[in-house]
Amino acid sequence: MMRPGVKPRVAFFDFASCEGCQLQVVNLEESVIDLIDIVNVVSFREAMKEHSDDYDIAFVEGSIMRPMDEERLKNIRNRAKILVALGACACIGGINTLRNRYSVEHVKKVVYGDADMDGNPFFDVFHTKAVGDVVDVDYYVHGCPINRDELAKVVTSLALGKKPEIPNYPVCVECKKKGNVCIFERGGFCLGPVTRAGCGAICPTNGSGCEGCRGLVDNPNTDSELEVLEKYGLRLEDALGKFDIFCYRYKGEISK
Amino acid sequence: MRIIDKKDFIEFVNLLITKDARTVVGVKAKGDKFIYDELASADELRLDFDVTVLSPKKYFMPPTETLLEYDLSSDFKVMSVNEVTPLIIIGIHPYDLIALQQMETVFRDTYPDANHLLKLERSILIGTNMQNVSPHSFAASMGTATTRYGYDLMLTDIGDSYYVELGSDRGEELLERYARVSMPDESHKKRFEAVINGIVGKFQKKLNFPADELPAILAKTYDSDLWANKAEKCLSCGSCNLVCPTCYCFDVQDVTELNLRKGERIRTWDGCLLEDFAKVATGENFREDRASRYRHRFMRKGKFLHERFGFIACVGCGRCASGCLPDIADPVEVYNTLKEEVL
Numbered sequence: 001m002m003r004p005g006v007k008p009r010v011a012f013f014d015f016a017s018c019e020g021c022q023l024q025v026v027n028l029e030e031s032v033i034d035l036i037d038i039v040n041v042v043s044f045r046e047a048m049k050e051h052s053d054d055y056d057i058a059f060v061e062g063s064i065m066r067p068m069d070e071e072r073l074k075n076i077r078n079r080a081k082i083l084v085a086l087g088a089c090a091c092i093g094g095i096n097t098l099r100n101r102y103s104v105e106h107v108k109k110v111v112y113g114d115a116d117m118d119g120n121p122f123f124d125v126f127h128t129k130a131v132g133d134v135v136d137v138d139y140y141v142h143g144c145p146i147n148r149d150e151l152a153k154v155v156t157s158l159a160l161g162k163k164p165e166i167p168n169y170p171v172c173v174e175c176k177k178k179g180n181v182c183i184f185e186r187g188g189f190c191l192g193p194v195t196r197a198g199c200g201a202i203c204p205t206n207g208s209g210c211e212g213c214r215g216l217v218d219n220p221n222t223d224s225e226l227e228v229l230e231k232y233g234l235r236l237e238d239a240l241g242k243f244d245i246f247c248y249r250y251k252g253e254i255s256k
Numbered sequence: 257m258r259i260i261d262k263k264d265f266i267e268f269v270n271l272l273i274t275k276d277a278r279t280v281v282g283v284k285a286k287g288d289k290f291i292y293d294e295l296a297s298a299d300e301l302r303l304d305f306d307v308t309v310l311s312p313k314k315y316f317m318p319p320t321e322t323l324l325e326y327d328l329s330s331d332f333k334v335m336s337v338n339e340v341t342p343l344i345i346i347g348i349h350p351y352d353l354i355a356l357q358q359m360e361t362v363f364r365d366t367y368p369d370a371n372h373l374l375k376l377e378r379s380i381l382i383g384t385n386m387q388n389v390s391p392h393s394f395a396a397s398m399g400t401a402t403t404r405y406g407y408d409l410m411l412t413d414i415g416d417s418y419y420v421e422l423g424s425d426r427g428e429e430l431l432e433r434y435a436r437v438s439m440p441d442e443s444h445k446k447r448f449e450a451v452i453n454g455i456v457g458k459f460q461k462k463l464n465f466p467a468d469e470l471p472a473i474l475a476k477t478y479d480s481d482l483w484a485n486k487a488e489k490c491l492s493c494g495s496c497n498l499v500c501p502t503c504y505c506f507d508v509q510d511v512t513e514l515n516l517r518k519g520e521r522i523r524t525w526d527g528c529l530l531e532d533f534a535k536v537a538t539g540e541n542f543r544e545d546r547a548s549r550y551r552h553r554f555m556r557k558g559k560f561l562h563e564r565f566g567f568i569a570c571v572g573c574g575r576c577a578s579g580c581l582p583d584i585a586d587p588v589e590v591y592n593t594l595k596e597e598v599l
């Protein structure tokens with residue numbers, strides 16, 4: 001934990017991602033002032049030129065795609081006292097895991113055609129990994145993109161030396177608190193019952209089903225969720241397909 | 257008792273909205289469901305609703321509420337917070353009125369909860385007898401299809417007018433101030449009684465035994481296989497808790513602002529079906545498996561709270577049944593099955 005009264009040194013790092021999550025940090029707007037008041041940001045490519053390798057807390061965005069990423073990530077882990085995975089790409093592999101259903105050769109071929117990439121470490125890719133597949137992660141800030149309020153909560157908790165509260169209940173909880181009419185009752189489909197809350201059920205509240213961007217809760221009842229999706233009219237195949245976008249990595253574990 | 261003509265009723269509601277200092281909320285349509293929300297005009301009011309998505313509990317125990325604010329800057333300061341918007345709520349079915357009474361009993365117990373009680377005290381509750389009944393409701397079996405208490409005014413649609421029962425001085429004053437009313441004659445009374453007597457017959461769902469047998473039935477069925485069998489499909493989504501008008505559990509959290517100076521202590525709805533509900537600081541979870549959490553809700557509603565407060569903490573609104581996606585939360589189905597097990 002951090003020493004009280006000493007501003008923790010914070011660094012941001014990005015791997016394979018759209019950098020949307022770091023953008024959310026920049027978008028904290030006036031609160032950014034508060035952020036830099038309580039922590040010392042020593043490295044943040046999205047927002048500043050300076051860089052330092054001396055930090056306490058590392059926020060890591062993006063998925064791990066190559067041996068060289070693994071090397072870099074392990075280095076970050078070694079230097080950081082606390083490592084926080086930032087966003088779906090980092091936490092669960094996210095959108096990037098979509099390509100795991102194809103072979104690496106196939107993916108390269110589709111994207112780069114016949115270009116010669118032999119021996120080039122930049123193109124030496126493996127199946128997408130989440131940050132936690134490579135190193136120990138202390139805390140997760142889920143979502144695609146992350147929710148700014150939740151990030152602020154995590155940063156404040158860390159600065160106060162507390163354990164951040166990351167919900168382990170499904171999106172339905174926040175959805176019910178909002179008094180929403182369930183998407184299933186409106187003819188739609190929703191992964192809310194198995195997806196980790198924390199976003200304020202933003203998708204159902206705005207009329208579309210949850211796509212699972214925050215990943216699954218610790219013990220999701222995916223069998224029951226599949227049955228519900230089927231009961232409301234999806235074929236099993238399409239019900240399983242619901243897990244493609246963000247939760248592809250879990251699909252192997254979903255039985256039936 | 258009073259009679260208020262339907263067109264005078266519209267005027268009454270509009271006067272409340274425009275003239276009364278309190279905020280007027282009532283039942284409105286949302287898609288093909290109903291919700292409680294602030295009324296902009298009497299036209300929005302839908303007293304023919306079957307059930308609302310959330311009960312009026314949300315006004316007295318908000319989904320998230322600030323209990324206190326603190327300041328950590330120089331000398332530590334704490335201020336208690338009790339944000340009260342006095343309300344006039346129009347259109348509360350008897351089962352929800354009884355649920356509010358139960359909540360009041362709970363929040364008065366041991367340490368009276370000012371945040372709940374003050375909101376209740378400052379509000380006017382206008383009930384309405386059921387015109388339509390949700391297919392999941394079994395209020396008649398719970399003795400909550402009608403009520404003689406718990407309201408300031410109670411409206412019953414008797415055709416061209418509403419039959420109004422007076423439940424309190426505040427209710428009577430409200431009528432005097434804003435409504436044109438008359439005294440009921442014999443024909444009004446007859447029509448009123450016919451409506452009231454017809455309500456019980458509208459319920460599709462029923463317990464197969466008198467509700468006061470419930471505590472004894474549950475005492476014998478703690479180890480039934482039913483709990484694990486049903487809970488296999490439980491999503492641990494807590495929907496059955498969160499929509500329930502008599503669920504009162506909450507979690508308390510301190511939310512400090514990013515500047516680390518100010519913050520607030522909030523309370524927010526919790527539910528015993530959620531995985532971490534009974535998890536304590538050491539990491540121990542007293543109800544780790546779905547089945548024990550699933551069982552707990554039924555035990556609490558039908559037995560534990562009965563032991564403590566003397567009432568069955570289920571008013572038969574059916575919201576849990578309609579909110580449960582795998583269809584396992586229906587108390588009628590569970591309790592009727594258990595009754596058969598102990599016959």
Ligand code: SF4
Binds near residue numbers: 062
């Ligand atoms: S989680 Fe989403 S928003 Fe964040 S970096 Fe990945 S793709 Fe972008």
Ligand code: SF4
Binds near residue numbers: 182204
């Ligand atoms: S809309 Fe989705 S998140 Fe909301 S209650 Fe229904 S299933 Fe749960």
Ligand code: SF4
Binds near residue numbers: 195
């Ligand atoms: S509702 Fe689902 S998809 Fe939408 S932000 Fe929340 S977790 Fe992500």
Ligand code: SF4
Binds near residue numbers: 490494497581
């Ligand atoms: S609503 Fe149904 S699935 Fe959800 S926690 Fe309750 S019993 Fe389980």
Ligand code: SF4
Binds near residue numbers: 569575
């Ligand atoms: S347990 Fe279900 S039926 Fe009973 S009061 Fe709660 S939501 Fe209504």
